[in-house]
Amino acid sequence: MLEVLHLAVNYRGVCAVEDVSFRLEAGQLVGIIGPNGAGKSTMLKAMLGLIPASEGVIRYHQRSLKDQLARVAYIPQRSQIDWDYPIAVKNVVMMARTRHTGWFRSPSRYSQEVVKSALMRVGMWEFKDRQIGELSGGQQQRVFLAQALAQEAELFFFDEPFVGVDKKTEAVIFKVFDELKHQGKTLLVVGHELGEVSRQYDRFLLINKHIIAEGTRSQVMTAENIQKAYGDNVILLRG
Ligand SMILES: Nc1ncnc2c1ncn2[C@@H]1O[C@H](COP(=O)(O)OP(=O)(O)OP(=O)(O)O)[C@@H](O)[C@H]1O
């Protein structure tokens, strides 16, 4: 369904992602893990065509993913976004609807309903009129999750959604992931969490420039693979 073939990315001649190939089925929650600087964010961005790939093909249902970006919701790593921009929470979520409504038309009643229901699902409806910059990190992350939901996408790319969020937000995110999965959506989630929460994933890709291992938790989380990806400085959490 989603196929990545021989993806490679260079930044000014320096290789960040090298010969990455994998294939995903619908309805899966897939964790992408690897150390800092492994190329996880780069890989997602290159798959979406946000940065140029030096090689590789990305296909979704046999067609180039770049021609079907309306079917993908992407939530970037939070550190890469500047939240000083003054915009109310409900308008952040409404931005996901502009593709449906166009920039200059007022949102349809349906879009307004979609926005409301997305904010309710993440427990942020009561904050709808707040400025996004006035929210906590976890609350902001829930608003971006709502924005992704409002897009009514099929594929979801999340870059480190759990970094710096509180337990409640973590629970909300996992609940929504589960719902999306059961609706047959496919989720690619970057994290570096090797512990408890990783049980909820169907598959993992362990990367450090190239793919070190892929498969189920027990196939990927072996001491040998972790050592290959992270070097000797990591303690494998067992359980
Ligand atoms: N815009 C850029 N220009 C040049 N080099 C970059 C750029 N963005 C990332 N890199 C380099 O590419 C490599 C991969 O970076 P990337 O951000 O994809 O890693 P990551 O796995 O997402 O790391 P993290 O866990 O810290 O988010 C790193 O060596 C990084 O320094």
Ligand SMILES: [Mg+2]
């Ligand atoms: Mg990253």
